[in-house]
Structures are given as structure tokens and as C-alpha cells.
Amino acid sequence: MRTNNTASPFLLTGFPGMEKAHHWISIPLVMAYISILLGNGTLLFLIRDDYTLHEPMYYFLxxxxxxxxGVTLVTMPTVLGVLWFNHREIARGPCFSQAYFIHTLSIVESGVLLAMAYDRFIAIRSPLRYTSILTNTRVVRIGMGVLTRAGLSIMPIIIRLHWFPYCRSHVLSHAFCLHQDVIKLACADITFNRLYPVVVVFAMVLLDFLIIFFSYILILKTVMGIASGEERAKALNTCVSHICCILVFYITVVGLTFIHRFGKHAPHVVHITMSYIYFLFPPFMNPIIYSIKTKQIQSGILRLFSLPCSKASL
Structure with a gap:
């Protein structure tokens, strides 16, 4: 099948029928965007700068x-381009690249949450062997494995997008490119591109969740065997932040899937809003969760913001 090089670019969509309100709609999105950049950027700076946080748990964080x-930086530029400047056109290459990174990073997030569950599993089930099992080398290998798994699994369907002819409408359903949106516009046999993502979701995202679920059953069994109530509470408290992040991520995944599969008669704005929640809510909440529930992160933030104040007082 030959590539259709002469086709026009795709057209992104904001909130249909609400174009006059796009600038107002962009306000909460920009606030969330800035919060995500500040929150996650602060976490990365603290973990890099504070040697007490140079541990496997914080490397995974x-x-x-x-x-x-990554998810936010890949998604939001085209969203703001549509809402602020009505810049709707996007060429094939940038569109397919954006779709690749969006879907890859979603799989990466699931894999990182699984790695964090493994970290908590080792810390509670085998605390004396924790440092010998989760060495820096093994943490790097886990991280590279998570990234490679996601990148390779998404590549086949994105490569095929380059070879499809697009003779239907070129209007996409969102202000960013998604694989499921693009294939609807293809005039070709898209059976593989419809079935393969389902296999990836079941083989990776669902499997990750099941492994996380069973790991916490074993963790709970271990914690319940601890004689001291104080020690049990302390052990469980180290897992609370991770559990909250798991719930935030997988609830949004289920919500988005439910809307796409069973909400065909729902207004289109509901589908669009759910997509923004999926891409923005976990990145927005994760730094907040760890800032509230992790004392080391709290201390680092206090030191970070107290340092300029102390300098100013001098």
C-alpha cells in the first residue's frame, strides 16, 4: 500500500459549538498545566538534589x-494552540509522532506503577535484603525495561498509520492526535490497528494492574503478621501514596474506556472532557499525593522554599 503524500493535514478540534468560550475554557487547563510543570518539576529537582532521597523508592517516583x-508536554501545546489561536492544522508526521508519545507514555506510567509496587513488595516482604535486591543497576534496568516495553509495543500501529490512505474527513475529535481517532479516517483495512491495541491493553495495562493487586494481597498478609500495631501502621503508611496514585491512574483509565465503549450516545463534549481528565488528572494529583503523604518530600519542599526566605532575611 503506497503512502498518500498529497493529502491535506489533519484538523484538530477544540470544544465544538463552544468556540467563543475557548479562551475561558483554557483558563483551568492552563492552571492545571502550570501546576503539573511545577509539581513534577519540583519532585525531580528534590530527588536529584537531595542525597537522602537517592533510594530506589524515590528513583521510581x-x-x-x-x-x-512527558505526557503533559506532548499533549498541551496543540491543545493551547487550538484554544488560544485556533491553530487547528497538524501535519501527518507531527500528528503520528504525538500519538506515538502519548500512547507510549501511558503504557510507561502503568509500568512505573508496577515497578513501584515491586519496590514496596521487597521493602515489606524482605526488608533486610532490600538494598541488595534493588541496587542502582537493577533500578536502571527496570526503568529501561519499562520504557523499551512501551516504546516497542506501540510502534507497530503507529508505523502502519504512515501507509494508510486518508480519503475521508480529516477532522480529528480532539485537540491532540490519538491513534483511535486517526484510524477512523483511513480508507483501508484497519483490522490490525483495531485489534492490536486491545491486545496491548490486556497484555500490559490490565496485567500490570493484576500483578499490582496480588502483590498488595501478599504485602497485606505480611503486614498482618507483624506483632506490633505501630509497626503495622508504619509499614502500611509507606504504601498509601502509591495506592492513591494507582487508584487515580486506573480509575481514569476505566472511566475513559467506559465512556468510549458505552457512551456513544453521550454528548461529544463529555468524551472530550474525559480525555482531558485522563491526561491531566494523574499528573496533577501525583505530586500532591506524595507531597502530602511522604515526610521526606515534605521536608525537601520546606527546605527548598525556606532557603530563599532565609537568604532574603539576611
Whole structure:
């Protein structure tokens, strides 16, 4: 199948029927965008700068923060271009690249949450062997494995997008490119591109969740065997932040999937809003969760913001 090089670019969509309100709609999105950049950027700076945070748990947290930043930086520029300047055109190459990074980073986030569950599993089930099992080398290998798994799994469907002819409408459903949007415009056999993502979701995202779920069953079993109530509470408290991030991520995944599969008669604005929640809510919440529930992060933030104040007082 030959590539259709002469086709016009795709057209992104903001909030249909609400174009006059685009500038107002952009206000909460920009506020969330800035919060995500500041929150995740602060986490990355603290983990890099504070040697007391140079531990496997915080390395995985840094991976989560970097992934959240990546998703937001890939998605929001075209969103703001549509809402602020009505810049709707996007060429094939940039569109397919954006779709690749959006879907890849979503798989990466699931893999990082699984890695963080493994970290908590080792810390509670085998605390004396924690440092010998989760060495820096192994943490790097886990991170590279998560990234490679996601990147390779998404590549086949994105490569095929380059070879499809697009003879239908070139209008996409969102202000960013998604694989499921693009294939609807293709005039070709898209069976592989419809079935393969389902396999990826079941083989990776769902499997990650099941492994996380069973790991926490074993963690809970171990914690319940601890004689001291204070020690049990302390052990469980180290997992609270991770559990909250898991719930935030997978609830939004389920919500988006439910809307796409069973909300065909719902207004289009509902689908668009749910997509923004999926891409912005986890990156927005994760730094807040860890800032509230992790004392080391709290201390680092206090030191970070007290330093300029102390200099100013001098």
C-alpha cells in the first residue's frame, strides 16, 4: 500500500459549538498545566538534589514524575494552540509522532506503577535484603525495561498509520492526535490497528494492574503478621501514596474506556472532557499525593522554599 503524500493535514478540534468560550475554557487547563510543570518539576529537582532521597523508592517516583511531565508536554501545546489561536492544522508526521508519545507514555506510567509496587513488595516482604535486591543497576534496568516495553509495543500501529490512505474527513475529535481517532479516517483495512491495541491493553495495562493487586494481597498478609500495631501502621503508611496514585491512574483509565465503549450516545463534549481528565488528572494529583503523604518530600519542599526566605532575611 503506497503512502498518500498529497493529502491535506489533519484538523484538530477544540470544544465544538463552544468556540467563543475557548479562551475561558483554557483558563483551568492552563492552571492545571502550570501546576503539573511545577509539581513534577519540583519532585525531580528534590530527588536529584537531595542525597537522602537517592533510594530506589524515590528513583521510581522520579520516573513517574518524568512520565507525567512527558505526557503533559506532548499533549498541551496543540491543545493551547487550538484554544488560544485556533491553530487547528497538524501535519501527518507531527500528528503520528504525538500519538506515538502519548500512547507510549501511558503504557510507561502503568509500568512505573508496577515497578513501584515491586519496590514496596521487597521493602515489606524482605526488608533486610532490600538494598541488595534493588541496587542502582537493577533500578536502571527496570526503568529501561519499562520504557523499551512501551516504546516497542506501540510502534507497530503507529508505523502502519504512515501507509494508510486518508480519503475521508480529516477532522480529528480532539485537540491532540490519538491513534483511535486517526484510524477512523483511513480508507483501508484497519483490522490490525483495531485489534492490536486491545491486545496491548490486556497484555500490559490490565496485567500490570493484576500483578499490582496480588502483590498488595501478599504485602497485606505480611503486614498482618507483624506483632506490633505501630509497626503495622508504619509499614502500611509507606504504601498509601502509591495506592492513591494507582487508584487515580486506573480509575481514569476505566472511566475513559467506559465512556468510549458505552457512551456513544453521550454528548461529544463529555468524551472530550474525559480525555482531558485522563491526561491531566494523574499528573496533577501525583505530586500532591506524595507531597502530602511522604515526610521526606515534605521536608525537601520546606527546605527548598525556606532557603530563599532565609537568604532574603539576611
Amino acid at each position: 522520579a520516573m513517574l514524575a518524568a512520565t507525567d511531565l
